[in-house]
Amino acid sequence: MVHCFGRGEIPVSVSSVPTTGGLAHTVRAVGAVSEGLCAARVGDVLGLRGPYGTGWELERALGQDVLVVAGGIGLAPLRPLIRDAVAEPSRHGRVNVLIGARTPDDLLSKWETPRWPTAYTGVTVDRPADGWRGEVGLVTELMGQASFDPPSSWAFVCGPEPMIRATSCDLVRRGVAAEHIRVSLERNMRCATATCGHCQLGPVLLCRDGPVVSWDRAESWLSVREL
Ligand SMILES: Cc1cc2nc3c(=O)[nH]c(=O)nc-3n(C[C@H](O)[C@H](O)[C@H](O)COP(=O)(O)OP(=O)(O)OC[C@H]3O[C@@H](n4cnc5c(N)ncnc54)[C@H](O)[C@@H]3O)c2cc1C
Incomplete structure (x- = not known):
């Protein structure tokens, strides 16, 4: 939970790799x-508490x-996971990273993807800008280009809820076990200590039991609309 004094506090994921130091x-x-x-500048003071919740595993x-x-x-919360997966390729099978963004300007990956040489990386945007030579379309449309064996694959998904739902359903249709799909659900979080109830979704409090949960549990909860 990151606090901007005079404005409030919001949940923000850690996007650094713990072993490299710094946060x-x-x-x-x-x-x-x-x-x-x-808008914070070097020397400004921010508040920080945590970390809370579940990780990708x-x-x-x-x-x-x-x-x-x-x-x-x-992509921000997935960055440490990607860095870990490509750092030691012998620990996993094939590693695929599929990235979607609304426009090329919204892509976080521009400076980072060349450092993932051992992963297949696909990038697409919803709305191209002048000079964009890459893919255009939804991130699910990249799935056919990825190289993976569905019954022995694990998927890690983070983004807007409609994207999470479409991606997870597509993966299940392709034969990935719902228990092997990890999604990060970013509902309205306030206290982060399982006290206030703002992030309740079905039977769980996402600040304590999430935000990362498996798709076999999450699918039915997402029919509950956020207030
Ligand atoms: C577990 C978790 C991890 C997160 N990690 C990050 C992160 O790494 N980087 C990051 O930039 N943001 C992250 N977020 C989202 C971030 O917390 C929200 O963008 C933030 O709360 C917005 O607060 P605000 O006061 O700036 O804007 P507000 O005035 O509260 O909201 C501005 C607009 O953003 C929308 N909004 C608010 N929260 C969300 C949300 N969770 N998802 C989608 N739309 C939202 C509101 O509906 C409104 O339209 C995370 C959220 C959660 C729950």
């Missing part, structure tokens, strides 16, 4: 608090193909 957050300015964080995918699917800012 990095990647924040998209969408409202009062995130705009305040993005990449270690469950040892020896198996790995599929990482990110939409927009959803």
